[in-house]
Amino acid sequence: MLRAAMFAAALVALAACSKPQPKTYQVMMANMGFGRPPPELHVGDTVEFVNADIFRHSATARDGGFDLDLAPKTSGRAVLTHAGSIEVYCRYHPGMTLSLAVAP
Numbered sequence: 001m002l003r004a005a006m007f008a009a010a011l012v013a014l015a016a017c018s019k020p021q022p023k024t025y026q027v028m029m030a031n032m033g034f035g036r037p038p039p040e041l042h043v044g045d046t047v048e049f050v051n052a053d054i055f056r057h058s059a060t061a062r063d064g065g066f067d068l069d070l071a072p073k074t075s076g077r078a079v080l081t082h083a084g085s086i087e088v089y090c091r092y093h094p095g096m097t098l099s100l101a102v103a104p
C-alpha cells in the first residue's frame, strides 16, 4: 500500500519535471498606455499587469478570458489558459491596447 503510494508520488514528480515551469511576466501600465508585451509567453504562464499610472485602468481581454480592474498603483494577475493571440484593451481608455502572443 505504502509502496504503491510512493510509486504514484514519483510518477507525479516525473510529470512535473518534464514540463517547463510556468513563469510570471510583468506588463507595466503607465502614461495612458501598456508597456511592452513579454517576448515569450506560453500557456500556463501568468501576466501581472502593474498599473503605475495615476489613472484607473483595466486589462480586459477581448475574448473574455480576463478582466482586471486596476486602481492607480495596484496590480493584478491573469493566467494564460490557451494559445493564440490575445487582444487586450482598457475599458476606460479604449485607445489603450496590447497584443499578447501565447505559444502552446
Ligand SMILES: [Cu+2]
Binding pocket: 056, 057, 058, 090, 091, 092, 093, 096
Ligand atoms: Cu485606461
